[in-house]
Amino acid sequence: MSYRVLSSDLAEHSGAEIRLAGWVHRRRVLARVTFLIVRDRAGLAQVVVPAGVAVSPEESVVEVTGTVVANSAAPGGFEVAYKAIEVLAEAEAPPVELFRPELEAGLPALLDHAAVSLRHPSRQAVFRAGAAAVAAFRATLDGLGFTEVFTPKIVGSATESGANVFALDYFGRPAYLAQSPQFYKQTMVGVFERVYEVGPVFRAEPHDTSRHLATYTSLDAELGFIRDHRDVMEVLTRVIRAMVEATGLSGVQVPPVFPVLHFSEALERCGADPGEPDLAPEHERALGAWALEEHGSDFVYVEGYPMAKRPFYTHPQPSDPRWSNSFDLLFRGMELVTGGQRRHRYADYVTALGRDTAGLDGYLEAFRHGMPPHGGFAIGLERFLARLTGAANVRETTLFPRDLHRLAP
Amino acid sequence: MSYRVLSSDLAEHSGAEIRLAGWVHRRRVLARVTFLIVRDRAGLAQVVVPAGVAVSPEESVVEVTGTVVANSAAPGGFEVAYKAIEVLAEAEAPPVELFRPELEAGLPALLDHAAVSLRHPSRQAVFRAGAAAVAAFRATLDGLGFTEVFTPKIVGSATESGANVFALDYFGRPAYLAQSPQFYKQTMVGVFERVYEVGPVFRAEPHDTSRHLATYTSLDAELGFIRDHRDVMEVLTRVIRAMVEATGLSGVQVPPVFPVLHFSEALERCGADPGEPDLAPEHERALGAWALEEHGSDFVYVEGYPMAKRPFYTHPQPSDPRWSNSFDLLFRGMELVTGGQRRHRYADYVTALGRDTAGLDGYLEAFRHGMPPHGGFAIGLERFLARLTGAANVRETTLFPRDLHRLAP
Numbered sequence: 001m002s003y004r005v006l007s008s009d010l011a012e013h014s015g016a017e018i019r020l021a022g023w024v025h026r027r028r029v030l031a032r033v034t035f036l037i038v039r040d041r042a043g044l045a046q047v048v049v050p051a052g053v054a055v056s057p058e059e060s061v062v063e064v065t066g067t068v069v070a071n072s073a074a075p076g077g078f079e080v081a082y083k084a085i086e087v088l089a090e091a092e093a094p095p096v097e098l099f100r101p102e103l104e105a106g107l108p109a110l111l112d113h114a115a116v117s118l119r120h121p122s123r124q125a126v127f128r129a130g131a132a133a134v135a136a137f138r139a140t141l142d143g144l145g146f147t148e149v150f151t152p153k154i155v156g157s158a159t160e161s162g163a164n165v166f167a168l169d170y171f172g173r174p175a176y177l178a179q180s181p182q183f184y185k186q187t188m189v190g191v192f193e194r195v196y197e198v199g200p201v202f203r204a205e206p207h208d209t210s211r212h213l214a215t216y217t218s219l220d221a222e223l224g225f226i227r228d229h230r231d232v233m234e235v236l237t238r239v240i241r242a243m244v245e246a247t248g249l250s251g252v253q254v255p256p257v258f259p260v261l262h263f264s265e266a267l268e269r270c271g272a273d274p275g276e277p278d279l280a281p282e283h284e285r286a287l288g289a290w291a292l293e294e295h296g297s298d299f300v301y302v303e304g305y306p307m308a309k310r311p312f313y314t315h316p317q318p319s320d321p322r323w324s325n326s327f328d329l330l331f332r333g334m335e336l337v338t339g340g341q342r343r344h345r346y347a348d349y350v351t352a353l354g355r356d357t358a359g360l361d362g363y364l365e366a367f368r369h370g371m372p373p374h375g376g377f378a379i380g381l382e383r384f385l386a387r388l389t390g391a392a393n394v395r396e397t398t399l400f401p402r403d404l405h406r407l408a409p
Numbered sequence: 410m411s412y413r414v415l416s417s418d419l420a421e422h423s424g425a426e427i428r429l430a431g432w433v434h435r436r437r438v439l440a441r442v443t444f445l446i447v448r449d450r451a452g453l454a455q456v457v458v459p460a461g462v463a464v465s466p467e468e469s470v471v472e473v474t475g476t477v478v479a480n481s482a483a484p485g486g487f488e489v490a491y492k493a494i495e496v497l498a499e500a501e502a503p504p505v506e507l508f509r510p511e512l513e514a515g516l517p518a519l520l521d522h523a524a525v526s527l528r529h530p531s532r533q534a535v536f537r538a539g540a541a542a543v544a545a546f547r548a549t550l551d552g553l554g555f556t557e558v559f560t561p562k563i564v565g566s567a568t569e570s571g572a573n574v575f576a577l578d579y580f581g582r583p584a585y586l587a588q589s590p591q592f593y594k595q596t597m598v599g600v601f602e603r604v605y606e607v608g609p610v611f612r613a614e615p616h617d618t619s620r621h622l623a624t625y626t627s628l629d630a631e632l633g634f635i636r637d638h639r640d641v642m643e644v645l646t647r648v649i650r651a652m653v654e655a656t657g658l659s660g661v662q663v664p665p666v667f668p669v670l671h672f673s674e675a676l677e678r679c680g681a682d683p684g685e686p687d688l689a690p691e692h693e694r695a696l697g698a699w700a701l702e703e704h705g706s707d708f709v710y711v712e713g714y715p716m717a718k719r720p721f722y723t724h725p726q727p728s729d730p731r732w733s734n735s736f737d738l739l740f741r742g743m744e745l746v747t748g749g750q751r752r753h754r755y756a757d758y759v760t761a762l763g764r765d766t767a768g769l770d771g772y773l774e775a776f777r778h779g780m781p782p783h784g785g786f787a788i789g790l791e792r793f794l795a796r797l798t799g800a801a802n803v804r805e806t807t808l809f810p811r812d813l814h815r816l817a818p
Binding site for chain 2: 001004021023024040041059060061080088089090091094095101113114115118123124127128130131133134138142145147148149150152153154155156157166167168169172175177183184187188190191192193194198199200202205206214215217225269302344345346359361362363364365366367368369371372373397399400402404406407409
């Protein structure tokens with residue numbers, strides 16, 4: 001049997017008889033010839049089939065044997081002159097037309113028929129970019145001495161935040177799906193100093209918006225022996241730069257160092273009331289415009305958010321404990337990543353939590369027995385992809401999204 | 410401030426003043442000197458402290474400033490002569506003694522105090538080997554043109570196998586935790602041809618044994634355009650070889666090609682009844698011994714398991730459809746990995762499932778619209794680590810295990 005060649009490699013086999021395998025992306029039956037476009041994992045290839053030879057309908061899976069010939073009009077400059085076609089699976093007409101350059105179906109139809117619509121080259125490209133970004137996340141952190149960990153997604157108490165947790169029946173007992181690996185990644189700093197985890201997180205978000213999902217892929221990192229949150233930001237900047245580069249998307253302004261504003265400066269720059277507890281969306285947009293204009297950066301850090309708006313494990317700003325050593329990273333004026341320095345002294349946790357430590361014994365044990373100054377961040381993969389690609393809805397950058405209404409496919 | 414140097418890098422800084430940061434692994438107070446062993450993410454280093462200087466108790470987090478000096482009696486041949494110690498966090502006495510070469514606590518105590526017990530070098534080593542094995546799994550498959558995917562862990566129906574699913578309350582509707590990414594990884598073969606996923610799977614196993622967990626990390630791969638399951642086995646062999654090598658464990662017999670026996674041959678070789686539907690543990694042990702003796706291999710494939718014992722998506726053996734194109738990979742006589750070729754024709758699924766297709770619409774849509782011959786495998790990370798390291802209990806190779814009784818820490 002002749003050797004399988006991918007569509008991208010035809011040029012290397014000019015003149016040879018090869019085997020092409022893939023899906024019937026498109027067939028154009030003319031009077032004297034049929035043009036068959038085969039789609040494989042590397043792209044598209046044109047096969048020239050004599051009139052009278054039956055070609056299976058779109059999305060059928062075929063193996064074509066033929067000779068590679070140069071043709072400047074074909075994609076990639078080469079095409080395959082038909083010798084034989086074997087049909088591996090005959091397909092019914094697809095629910096969305098995949099051969100068109102742009103998918104013409106609406107989002108609900110694309111999601112309902114994900115098994116087919118994801119085959120479109122434009123949809124594939126989004127998730128290939130995502131896989132490349134995750135690989136870059138890992139490679140950057142591996143290079144910095146981080147260890148990958150796998151922590152539990154089923155937890156015994158809904159302590160990280162009482163709201164928006166999914167409850168399940170755990171052998172007759174109540175249990176919950178983890179909203180983040182926060183407590184575990186901090187605990188693991190006590191073991192490996194620097195850890196990361198790529199995994200699902202679960203949020204019972206009762207919001208039906210373009211940016212809320214019930215579960216998404218969180219890229220979490222945490223590192224010990226930092227001076228403060230600025231060390232975390234330095235690692236995050238490296239990670240983001242590598243991830244953006246890996247996606248291959250052009251036009252993103254990603255300088256070696258991102259501008260930083262303190263929360264109080266950010267409010268002032270936006271002309272907001274200095275007592276505001278948070279940045280409004282229009283403030284974030286204004287900061288994004290400032291970063292691009294003044295620093296040529298699509299990214300800007302805001303550090304020092306008020307302690308009152310941050311979770312109990314957040315480390316206060318030593319010079320003024322109304323503020324925190326936490327930060328948001330904005331991309332084009334929208335929040336992309338949250339992170340910061342965490343408390344590390346056991347006594348600080350005791351003070352912060354008071355008597356409210358039910359379910360936190362395992363977590364607090366790490367601090368009781370010595371934890372270094374540490375901090376970290378979490379990147380939502382689907383949100384990152386949506387922001388980078390300019391997708392209007394985070395469901396467009398999720399293979400099989402789960403939300404208030406959607407549990408299938 | 411002087412530069413932080415890891416314990417493993419002292420030799421490169423001989424004579425220099427450096428900063429060492431880590432945990433007080435052990436302090437030995439003698440009459441004229443105190444030996445302080447500092448543990449950081451790279452290992453252990455000895456610090457020589459003059460008598461009279463207070464040293465914090467074990468597990469406290471410290472930064473030591475001092476000069477690197479050669480001492481053939483010190484670990485690595487170098488030690489640090491004390492200049493100053495800063496205590497970053499003072500620790501209470503740990504619940505298990507971490508400074509001993511072997512942890513002396515029983516498994517329940519180790520698991521109850523995971524936040525501390527995992528700090529022991531022997532425990533760290535297990536999970537570093539695991540992280541290295543996962544990296545090797547990905548690197549091998551990346552090199553073969555696979556794409557990483559992230560598929561949903563919450564599903565709308567318990568269709569893959571009715572038993573042992575965790576049910577949850579999904580915004581007032583019933584939903585389930587995915588027992589495997591099987592249906593999704595097959596669907597994704599229709600998009601990317603070759604995919605892998607590393608993620609949690611959930612099994613409501615009501616068994617209280619040394620090998621059952623309620624959730625574990627599954628390393629899943631699936632590839633299209635195969636001839637049969639032998640192509641899957643070839644990829645798995647490459648993956649396993651890379652994973653074993655990455656763990657750095659010695660003494661594993663892992664030849665370039667693993668021996669293969671058909672299920673019917675395996676029964677015959679064990680002297681079992683040819684009508685047996687499965688291999689008993691003693692049969693598997695006998696096959697393991699045979700593979701080592703005859704082929705110098707700790708691994709052996711058994712292919713062709715009876716269709717009656719395999720899930721509905723299993724592809725039958727074309728020459729005799731009582732058997733299947735599926736396989737188990739045994740390691741030292743115990744099942745390590747299961748895999749096989751799957752059905753790919755829509756009509757075959759219709760026949761296999763009959764009317765029982767509730768909840769499978771999204772999955773079946775992939776086959777209706779053209780799927781290539783394909784197959785794959787799944788490796789349980791914790792089981793792989795347990796078998797490779799000879800751990801008696803899979804809980805020893807899980808950071809925070811979940812079972813019938815354990816939901817914390």
